[in-house]
Amino acid sequence: MAALGANLAIAASKFVAFVFSGSSSMLAEAVHSLADSGNQILLLLGGRKSKRAATPQHPFGYGRERFIYAFLVSIVLFSIGGMFALYEGYEKVKHPHDLDSWYWPVGVLIFAIIAEGFSFRTAIKEASELRGTFSWAQFIRRAKAPELPVVLLEDFGALIGLLLALGGVGLALLTGSGVWDGVGTLCIGVLLISIALVLAVETKSLLLGEAAGAEEVGRIERALVDGDTVTRIIHMRTLHLGPEELLVAAKIAVRHDDTAAEVAAAINAAEERIRSSVPIARVIYLEPDIYSAEEAAAGPDPAATPGGPGPANDHSDH
Structure with missing residues (x-):
């Protein structure tokens, strides 16, 4: 919600600055903020839809809706934000023109940096509670809830993009050449596409189905085996349904x-x-069986899935 409010305010101010100055960097940044606003709406919609109760057709519920909408965010960021910025930057480099009313883009960019900084600070505060001992890069790669990594990357990219836009406008003013405004816009496009690709790769992994983290798997294994009634785990699978x-x-x-x-x-x-x-x-499914030390000693079956059921992985007497 903090990101949505900040991006809507920033998008409106950037469009105003573009109208008065004609800066392509400002137009690219305005479209970027508008795309980010749409992304936050998509994330909120995905969160709401994921809470629907399970049905006979979808017996495991709708938890993965959040992954689907996060993947849509990466597509929107790539297509609307990144590709538009590349196109606008190319046009400005090819057909440069001087900036009018330079104080509009500079003032709006400073305002936008402050607003995005507020949104980024909020995202960092929320994510820090879940990050634990992981680095930020590890948190983004391992987080199962897609909203915080998406907002973190969006806000980080927005701040870098604003600095690029400010640099492009500043160089255009210093040199008197509008080409630098176009160069700044091209850099913004490359940045947005790079972030979109990272988001696409991470959310694709979630959509395919990721196992529980190593810490959770360890807790499950320790909880399963009590040494009395359950003597060992023959094999186990975990999967995030949401x-x-x-x-x-x-x-x-x-x-x-x-x-x-x-x-x-x-x-x-x-x-x-x-x-x-x-x-x-x-959702827990446990199948009891009898462990066979002889079959366990036979070694793994190369044709079987890693750790999965197979002639040697399924170490049991039936």
């Missing part, structure tokens, strides 16, 4: 002389331990 919803599927080893009632009680207890340790583990 940023705050995790699917856990595992084949677990139980004692060969346990009764059906004892196995059922062990599974129920294991599910409770997992949910207590990792609250976002909402």
